Amino acid sequence: MEQTQAVFPVKGSIYTPFNIITGIILAVGLVLTVLRFTGGLAAVTNLDHHNPWGIWIGFDLLCGVALAAGGYTTSAATYIFGLKRYHSAVRPAILTAFLGYALVVLALHYDVGRPWRLPYPIFFSQGTSSLLFEVALCVFLYLSVLFIEFSPAAMEWLGLRRARQLVVRLVLALTIFGVILSTLHQSSLGALYLIAPSKLHPLWYSTYLALFFFISSMFAGLSMVIFESTLSHRFLHHKMDAEHLAESDGVALGFAKAASFIMIGYLFIQMIGLAVDNDWGYLATGWGAWYLLELIGFVALPAFVYAVGVREKNLRLIRWTAAWTVLGIIFNRLNISVIAFNWHLPSSMRYFPSLMEIGTTLFIVTIGVVTYRFIATRMPILYAHPDYHGEE
Amino acid sequence: MGITRRELLGWMAAGAGAGTFLKKNAWAAGNHHFTGYPKSAGVLHDVTRCIGCRKCETACNRVNELPAPETSFDNLDVLKDRQWLSDSRLTVVNRYFPAGTNSPVYVKTQCNHCLEPACASACFVKALKKQPTGAVTYDESLCVGCRYCMIACPFEVPAYEYHKPLTPRVMKCTLCQPRLEKGQLPGCVEACPKEALTYGRRDELIRIARQRIDKYPGRYIRHIYGENEMGGTSWLYLAGHSFGALGMREDLGVASAPSLTAGALAVVPMVVSVGVVLLTGIHAISQRKDKVAREEQQEAVNRAREEAEETMARKLADQKRAADKEKEAAIKREVEKALAESARENQPGDPAGEAGGREG
Amino acid sequence: MIDAFFTLQEFMIHTKAIAYLLMGAALIGLPLFWCFLTGRDEKKRTY
Numbered sequence: 001m002e003q004t005q006a007v008f009p010v011k012g013s014i015y016t017p018f019n020i021i022t023g024i025i026l027a028v029g030l031v032l033t034v035l036r037f038t039g040g041l042a043a044v045t046n047l048d049h050h051n052p053w054g055i056w057i058g059f060d061l062l063c064g065v066a067l068a069a070g071g072y073t074t075s076a077a078t079y080i081f082g083l084k085r086y087h088s089a090v091r092p093a094i095l096t097a098f099l100g101y102a103l104v105v106l107a108l109h110y111d112v113g114r115p116w117r118l119p120y121p122i123f124f125s126q127g128t129s130s131l132l133f134e135v136a137l138c139v140f141l142y143l144s145v146l147f148i149e150f151s152p153a154a155m156e157w158l159g160l161r162r163a164r165q166l167v168v169r170l171v172l173a174l175t176i177f178g179v180i181l182s183t184l185h186q187s188s189l190g191a192l193y194l195i196a197p198s199k200l201h202p203l204w205y206s207t208y209l210a211l212f213f214f215i216s217s218m219f220a221g222l223s224m225v226i227f228e229s230t231l232s233h234r235f236l237h238h239k240m241d242a243e244h245l246a247e248s249d250g251v252a253l254g255f256a257k258a259a260s261f262i263m264i265g266y267l268f269i270q271m272i273g274l275a276v277d278n279d280w281g282y283l284a285t286g287w288g289a290w291y292l293l294e295l296i297g298f299v300a301l302p303a304f305v306y307a308v309g310v311r312e313k314n315l316r317l318i319r320w321t322a323a324w325t326v327l328g329i330i331f332n333r334l335n336i337s338v339i340a341f342n343w344h345l346p347s348s349m350r351y352f353p354s355l356m357e358i359g360t361t362l363f364i365v366t367i368g369v370v371t372y373r374f375i376a377t378r379m380p381i382l383y384a385h386p387d388y389h390g391e392e
Numbered sequence: 393m394g395i396t397r398r399e400l401l402g403w404m405a406a407g408a409g410a411g412t413f414l415k416k417n418a419w420a421a422g423n424h425h426f427t428g429y430p431k432s433a434g435v436l437h438d439v440t441r442c443i444g445c446r447k448c449e450t451a452c453n454r455v456n457e458l459p460a461p462e463t464s465f466d467n468l469d470v471l472k473d474r475q476w477l478s479d480s481r482l483t484v485v486n487r488y489f490p491a492g493t494n495s496p497v498y499v500k501t502q503c504n505h506c507l508e509p510a511c512a513s514a515c516f517v518k519a520l521k522k523q524p525t526g527a528v529t530y531d532e533s534l535c536v537g538c539r540y541c542m543i544a545c546p547f548e549v550p551a552y553e554y555h556k557p558l559t560p561r562v563m564k565c566t567l568c569q570p571r572l573e574k575g576q577l578p579g580c581v582e583a584c585p586k587e588a589l590t591y592g593r594r595d596e597l598i599r600i601a602r603q604r605i606d607k608y609p610g611r612y613i614r615h616i617y618g619e620n621e622m623g624g625t626s627w628l629y630l631a632g633h634s635f636g637a638l639g640m641r642e643d644l645g646v647a648s649a650p651s652l653t654a655g656a657l658a659v660v661p662m663v664v665s666v667g668v669v670l671l672t673g674i675h676a677i678s679q680r681k682d683k684v685a686r687e688e689q690q691e692a693v694n695r696a697r698e699e700a701e702e703t704m705a706r707k708l709a710d711q712k713r714a715a716d717k718e719k720e721a722a723i724k725r726e727v728e729k730a731l732a733e734s735a736r737e738n739q740p741g742d743p744a745g746e747a748g749g750r751e752g
Numbered sequence: 753m754i755d756a757f758f759t760l761q762e763f764m765i766h767t768k769a770i771a772y773l774l775m776g777a778a779l780i781g782l783p784l785f786w787c788f789l790t791g792r793d794e795k796k797r798t799y
Contacts, residue, residue: 006434036557037558038419038557039555039557040553040554040560042554043555043557045554047546047552049476049477049478049550049552049556050548052539052542052543053543053551061497079675080675081674081675081678082675082678082679089784099728111538112536112559113535113537113539113553114559114560115537117534117535117536120517121528121536125517125534126517126769127515127516127519128655128764128768128771129512129513129650129653129657129768130514130515130540131514131656132516133516134657134660136516152773172675176671177779179671180663181666184664188660191653192540192543193543194652194653195510195513195543195544195652195653196544197652198641198644204452207655210659213788217520221394424757424760426756426760428759429758476786507759508759509761512761513764522762524758549795585789617759649763650760650764654760655796656763660775661771661772661774661778663776664775665775665782668779669782672782672783736796
């Protein structure tokens with residue numbers, strides 16, 4: 001109860017602890033924005049000629065996209081596989097995905113040298129030999145799909161009944177298109193690193209990188225939905241309707257079951273990756289220990305704990321494991337982008353993010369959290385709008 | 393006048409047959425072989441001739457109108473530290489002391505102008521391009537600044553103008569493309585006083601390099617760096633020591649960068665086409681399953697109702713029969729009673745007088 | 753159609769561009785065909 005008060009003041013004062021902290025972060029972020037666009041990347045980042053990509057790519061882009069995967073997994077489960085009991089989880093997942101991708105695009109505006117040229121690869125000069133082209137095209141299309149998928153909630157809020165009806169008929173087509181786009185760009189983000197085998201440590205580099213990213217995005221998304229639902233229950237409980245509350249435990253159990261099974265599958269495909277390249281010897285090195293930490297500590301173990309949670313119907317265990325799995329995904333993406341990348345360089349030449357890079361990342365994430373709260377407290381995300389209840 | 397089916401098939405076969413004959417150089421799917429632009433030029437860098445005078449760096453700086461260096465190029469003391477390419481230094485000379493030597497070895501490095509450049513493959517706006525002249529050029533009017541080319545380059549060549557807020561560029565050796573177009577030599581090649589740099593057609597340079605190795609086998613190791621590395625580069629190197637000792641990576645392999653990504657790219661259209669069909673199919677099957685399940689449930693409900701009704705009806709019939717029987721039995725009893733009474737009435741000498749009592 | 757490609761890079765730019773266009777066509781054509789295919793099915797009743 002106190003936690004909700006920290007977020008939603010009872011007396012109507014806007015100076016809640018949450019608002020104060022986010023306010024400071026947002027203010028600092030604005031300052032960093034000015035610095036970035038007056039002093040260039042050098043003024044804000046620790047990037048150099050050997051380390052062209054830092055945490056704005058490694059975390060904001062790679063983790064942002066992986067953790068927004070709840071959108072396609074939840075809507076696939078509900079609309080393609082017909083599992084209606086997950087219906088209440090769709091809108092929050094779509095909202096997270098939409099905000100996630102929008103923020104990825106925002107982060108790109110900070111990272112690329114000439115952000116106003118971001119439309120170039122799609123509309124002006126198509127570098128079709130590049131996997132980054134494919135990422136750009138898919139992210140652009142998927143953001144549009146997510147926006148349309150999210151729009152019924154906004155239309156219900158605004159009372160645009162006819163527009164809403166039109167959009168609702170497109171749900172199946174959009175879901176299928178969305179799943180395909182997600183499959184493509186989740187895997188292409190991994191495939192980006194195929195071109196640099198000499199720079200990524202062999203335990204992480206594989207011809208199967210694209211597949212690894214795609215499969216891990218599935219359990220990333222499923223876990224993120226469980227994790228967010230835990231947060232929403234704590235801070236936005238009063239916005240949830242009966243259907244949402246009733247289905248919520250079922251969502252956690254069902255998603256944990258699916259995630260657990262997929263994670264064990266992922267374990268096997270990782271081992272196949274090692275076998276195919278005969279990389280076993282590397283396991284006995286320091287990097288090997290780090291790799292095993294990631295694979296055993298953040299994939300295998302949570303997979304088993306998920307399974308125990310499912311068998312015993314222990315929701316608390318499942319919810320903690322979801323957060324654990326999310327951390328594991330972040331760990332994996334950071335390993336591939338900045339930790340095990342350039343592993344061959346001497347430590348004096350390795351990259352570490354600057355405080356300002358971290359500050360900008362925090363700024364962007366905070367924008368997402370604040371926007372989520374704004375939308376979820378006003379629009380029918382955690383509850384069904386009474387006027388449209390019963391209609392799809 | 394239409395075309396018969398047989399005629400159509402005949403034309404198709406002829407076309408396919410003709411196509412097979414017109415194909416060149418193993419055009420069959422998946423087995424393509426590319427030989428690069430004919431007359432593509434390059435530079436041969438004979439490391440054994442380099443004296444580390446840095447005149448090439450001076451020329452490069454002048455030709456490309458780069459900012460003045462922190463320390464003058466005449467200062468050779470800087471060579472005690474490892475020199476790196478940067479956004480203002482498109483070529484650098486480094487000094488090494490390989491094991492087992494007392495005299496220094498100097499190596500000039502810059503963009504190697506690969507035959508299948510990783511940077512061009514990676515660039516999603518086609519800002520980097522391999523030209524027929526051999527140069528890999530950069531178009532700053534297209535570049536978005538994503539820096540994926542820097543990730544891709546195995547030689548870690550491209551540098552970036554991180555300090556520029558609005559017009560940052562990727563910076564690397566251009567093989568002096570504008571000079572080449574005018575028939576001039578690249579700036580560094582022209583400036584080298586020891587002919588450590590030789591410009592010419594790549595195939596010629598390889599021939600020259602092999603000749604030198606054969607002529608002076610004690611002077612050179614038997615390897616032309618760049619002949620096959622990463623699919624081959626336009627900048628070729630000869631040296632008297634292993635290239636690994638000269639700051640050059642020997643573990644890059646011979647696969648070109650585009651060939652590393654071809655597999656992943658080839659899967660993309662399949663995911664789209666197969667994905668649409670598969671997902672729609674799964675949806676349809678899941679719908680059908682739900683529908684059949686609903687129908688079966690409905691049927692079960694109906695059957696249950698029928699059975700219940702039947703049981704009901706049977707029960708009612710049984711009850712009715714039982715009721716009827718009872719009624720009959722009751723009637724029988726009454727009739728018998730009445731008969732018995734009337735019989736008694738007709739009997740004389742009724743002592744009880746009950747029959748009389750029941751007159752009427 | 754004897755196209756001359758000297759480098760794998762050129763070849764890939766060309767072939768992938770065509771592949772992307774075909775993908776766009778598939779994304780439009782396949783759903784349209786699906787509508788045609790299922791046009792005369794019983795309507796899905798949602799009571």
